[in-house]
Amino acid sequence: MRTLMFIATAAVFSVPAHAQTIYPLTVENCGETITIPQAPERVVTIKSTATELLLSLGLGDKIVGVGFQDAPLPAHLSGTQLNVLADALPSQEVVLEVEPDFIYGGWESNFTADGAGERSTLTKLGVANYVAPAACRSIAPPKLTFDDLFAEITEMGSIFNATSTANDLIAEQKLTLASITPDTRGLTAVWYSSATKTPYVGAGNNAPAMMMEALGLTNVFADIPEGWTSVSWEAVADANPDIIILVETPWNTAEQKRTLLAENPVTKEMDAVKNTRYLTLPFPAAEAGVRTIPAIVDLSKQLSNLSIP
Template sequence: MRLPSSVAGLALLALSSGAAFAQAAYPLAFDNCGFTVDLGAAPKRVVTIKSTATEMLLALGLEDRIVGIAFQDGPAPEPWSATAANLQVLSDKLPSQEVVLEVEPDFVYGGWESNFAADGAGERATLAGLGVNTYVSPAACRSIKPAKLTFDELFDEIAEVGLIFEATTAADTLIAAQKAELAAIAPDTRGLTALWYSSGTKAPYVGAGSNAPAMIMEALGLNNIMSGVDDGWVAASWEAVVDANPDVIVLVDATWNSAEQKKKLLAENPITSQLNAVVNERYLILPFPASEAGVRNVGATADMAAQLAALSF
């Protein structure tokens, strides 16, 4: 289980597989992506950047803490859609530091470390100097390369966020439910190969061997044709895809590059039109917000397992 490297005033439950964090005793200090976060109390006014951050707080019942959202990757699903629709949208893209500070947050939760840049929401040290703490989804760290993502690491993030917001009971409940749903997924045993097609036209941007795409495909029993690349995603070539001739293609359905657009491109591109997966339309589809590390990964995996079981070979 991943623990903060330095924690002040924190009592922990006995550590075992799947153990939850105990209630925090503030002040609380811990390392996040190589940056020390010092919290005097649980955050009360939070800006969330990216869907993964917003949906994490919604899943823990913390919508009353959110004072603004930005850079959302798509609409929130049930049962959070109505609640999410009432949240204040600060920007459709990455917000500036000025826009973030206008809502007087005490905490900014970013789905990617790159959200915290001088020309974005503000550098983490600068925000800390202004009394605004920050947190990055650990799987999205870049200052320190994260280990290959597993569902246990994902559950650790849920537990850590529950700890930060004094919502450990909600976090424990969510983790238990997701573990049960994950355990019910039977990996496919047909030895199928797969391509995770995230975006791109001239060259495909695909899921590689160390982040959410790899984690989900392994749970499904699929052999990722790009698993040998030690990265979350990578720019590949259509020639490499054709050489691998995957049995199945995972299509990420994004508002700016839909699954239907991807199907059309694959069918019309002379290089890819003769792929077995394209000819036989062997596709698995998931929404973009569920393709990055977050609370939707388990549900997306279960849905894709059902899609996979329905494919004919």
């Protein structure tokens, strides 16, 4: 058995822990150049990944509103009272009512005229805005790595003049990642995110692929150059993976997925379905963020408990 080791790139740790951010700060983000005149004081976060990163950096007092939260906060962050602007994507009008100076979106699609507002419009209004790099689609991101996760933490630390806290969080996550022992049984897996008629699965270049690799699993859809993709049930059944990873969501629970797989004539004879070889994780941990590495630890424990011939 080997232990997965992470070697940080120089870019991630190039800023000394005691460094103070010099403003105005200019950042290149998802095809946009954004300028931060000073550390943001009134922040709207959209999607759980954005909210949970700022909370993990001790910046909860800066958050004036949240939207599109995918699930309750994890226990260690749950003491924070958040102003929920909308259960789904808040409109630009609703967002601007709380007078933010910074909007942090977990998906690029959060920034539309029908959503929180187009990025260019918000910038003209004096509201800086940032897309989680792993969710960028205007510029197709390369295959996601753990370096990329840490780089986002570093960048948030710089934006909020919280470099020391960001470096501490990176160091903690690095230690957790180094503790993971990948499975050596040569197992294959499908990452089943959502949908029923046409399953939405983890493909080859985002969080699901990165997490499966860290677990020592072979992703049967790794050759598709997307983060997630829609496939047919026939394709899933033909792959006949050893493991199926189920994403727990309020709108499509892991139990509903299990029932569907067991009742669907195309999938019910799959080895993983007949032998209930499933791993589960909550939706906010299934996208790139501060939950990613702890989720791999949990999945690794689940995997070690599965008996597979």
